[in-house]
Amino acid sequence: MTPYAAPITLDGDDAVALRADLAPWTVDAVSELVGNRAVRALGREHVVPARLAAREAGRDPVALLTRLLTLGETLTRADVERALPRLGADGAARCGLVAVGGAGDDDAARALIDLRPYATADGDDEITWWVASDTGEAVTSRQLEGDHVLGIGGATTTLASVTMRTPVGRVLDLGTGSGIQALHASVHAREVVATDVSERALAFAEFNRRLNAPPAAWDLRLGSLLEPVEGELFDLVVSNPPFVITPPGTPSFEYRDGGIEDRGLGGDGIVRRLVTEVGSVLSPGGVAQMLGNWEIRKGQSWTERLEGWLDDAAASGWPLDAWIIQRDVLDAAEYAETWLRDAGVIPERGRDAFDAAYEAYLSDFDARGVEGVGFGIITLRRATGAPTLRRLEEHEGELPVPLGPHIAASLAAHDWLAYRTDTELLEERYVVAGDVTRETYGRPTLHDPEHILLRQGGGFGRAIKADTALAGFVGTCDGELTAGQIAHALAALLDVPPGRMVEGLAPAIRELVRDGFLRRG
Template identity: 55%
Template sequence: MPGLTSPPSPAGDTAALRAALTASDYTVDGVEDLLGDLASAALRREQTVPARRVLTARSGDPRATLAALFVLGAQQSRAAVDTALPGVRTAGAEALGLVRSAGHDDGDPVRAVVDLRPYAATDAGGPVQWWLASDLGELATSRRLAADHVLGAGGASTTLAQVTVRDRVGRVLDLGTGCGIQALHAARHADAVVGTDISHRALDFARFNVALNAAAADVELREGSMLEPVADERFDLVVSNPPFVITPRSGAAGAAVASALGEFEYRDGGRAADDLVRDLITGVGQVLAPGGVAQMLVNWEHRRGEPWTDRVGAWLDASGLDGWVIERELLDPAEYAETWIRDGGTTPEREPDAWEAAYGAWLDDFAARDVEAVGFGLVTLRRPSDGGTPDGRLRRLEEHHGTLRQPLGAHLAASLAAHEWLAARDDAVLSTERLVVAGDVTEERYLTPGAADPNVVIVRQGDGLGRGIQASTGLAAFVGVCDGELTVAQIVGALAALLDVGADDLAAELLPAVRGLVRDGFLAPA
């Protein structure tokens, strides 16, 4: 039922804890090596039986003790915890707010109060290995989440970290910091980071995680809603995994969900439909410095009779910023309802009445606005360094539901830089430039059996978004000779003579395509 309460958040000196976790090899690689491929894969699917079997069999290993305690929520003996946390022991972990012990004897049971697990990722700045504290999830507690639940690093958090531009910057804003994972990533390439959240409890966890993993970093944490805590300030980068979930808010549907599920601070922003996302996109420019970039993972509605690109495109126009939206996933209303009802720990098996009430309310809410589907994806915004003009702004809205080669941050940064480079060059100036083919680009040729010439040529990139462009004979030949030696005009002139066409006509055909290839990273200035 709504109203579940959470234990106090952890706090205290983390230096000894960091040393103990390192000494016990409580790392992603260390735990996966202990579990093996089968149990590790099952655990990623939130299936615990294989992991429990392995951890029970390896109970003397400190990694087994810590994984069973903090990931699976299984009680461990005081003696085992003492061994697994040298220099900290059960008493120190209890003082930090990580565990509770039933007594002081070696055999007395110890239970975790929070989830504390190793974290490893690779962003555009390279690999990282940390430990993250958050609230124990349904996997460990077998019950629905509390309203003030603090999430660890889930799939969306990892994705945002991987797609974020990692250029060296002065100030970064992590809007909706949660357990602080984006602030930690940002601290690696920023002089100062400000993390904000409406949840005081989330800020406590973020403070603990920063102290545990980046004690020397300049990270300031502030409580407040959305952009309010940083009004009148400017940042070079804003990252946000905001509470974007589209939850019924008004009328009978809103009342039904509130009664059945309650609200969750980490995901429910208190706004109807996708208004929170709209307001964030249109308002974040107020805190961006010239040249500053904002990146966020969000939802938006697909409404009957209105292309989503028109709705979200209008938000980009209203922002006055360069804007690039990549839709990564699309869910129908039923799939969306199921995803977020389960996310809070409610299941049809455990709470059938609450499940049915919430499910119906979600469908009613979407039907009231003619919502046919909900898109999920990445929004990248930038304040042009020179103010820019509407005609010169970046405005891209596209669907890319396939696989990506992560981390994507460097590719996005290069594409933003390419847009600025192209915007400063008309076709006459572009024709004087020399271009080179990116190292990840390949060419695919498809021929009818027995034919001498291909009828389809695909130029494909192996990095970034993995785009494939069907190229004309002239464009394929152009790309093939871009080695930095000849200018664009010289290549066009040579190809025109070879193909027996007018140079001006060929330039009119090729230059727009060449601009697209530069923008998307197939070609780069020499």
């Protein structure tokens, strides 16, 4: 492994100066500068359209910052002075942001790292942060180094979106990388402990903490998995762990696999370890939210494998409520191709090396009977009594942003439903959520629709097929009548025995309340 140069640093005065210089450099400012075409191309990791647009803006500071720190262009010392008037070129070099060729205005300056603005919301307020990481392959056109520190990507934003933002005391960001999840946690937590196996990653996280000055206290710790926090308890654990399955003979990166083979955690062992052991660091009622993938082996469904992990957690003394959503499945060959491409190992850069790594993947998978790999979102909660939730499901399609509020509302609805009898359920009044619509389908010659769908606009965008009774029930839920009153009225209207109507509606009401179609009036 070729070592990187020394990590970036930032002292108090330089942090104040840099923060002031970057203030106009926001996500909206960059989007306005380069335009939608370039923004979409950046999302596909292509920088050429953005470079062209930024060059056309001349020496505008936003354009210069974007060209230098995000797009990897070589500028001049004078350009750096214009873009960073308070920190200056010498200050930027001192912090490790840039390398400057000399003291002349026309001497070349180039970025040593990637720095870019990032936007998030805190209620009705928008927050801008600036996140430093190692420069990606789209800029360098080189295969990544083994200790590469990843910047903001799809997994980063997915985890940030699904995380519940209920105010809490202590948060653990396990595998913090550049620290973006720790920044998010700082908005709603008193204290954040961020861990990583990479010293370089922790250096970037510390730089980003000093640059953005989050309100919560941070404690950065070096170590693997739960070892740095053994014996401590947290209200929330968030983790985008290094879960990529990396057989011997394939490219290894700390941010993807964390050296799991060296720790005896081959295959999907790192996710299994976290699922079975995270309860040991959760306060009663505490929640863990993480991304992960799991092997799907011949003769075993993905749910069986995850159920086994949850059973192991309970047997170890940590019974957990669990809601696990499988978002995607790749067969063994697709998985190998995906992560080899992510590592920059492609046929165009060396057919022999690509074929050897590809074969190593497939040989390892075939030896262990792995037919595919599932990827998804894991939400676990340390039960205060006997667990009441074990929900493993599949969901495809785009996810709305943010999703955390919906997950929190669904968990709260589950808790309310868990201790309500059907009789108590029918005594309540309900209101249809504002994002629910009804769709009807059928041949034009038929008086009544053949299909009725209740569709959710927010949340997971679920659609429920409804019969006439259920559609009529939901359409009457305006908070005026109890569910039981509506059920008896529908029974009379449809000439159905009341007991049969109630028996059919009760489980449907539970599902609708749990998933946010109905809310208590």
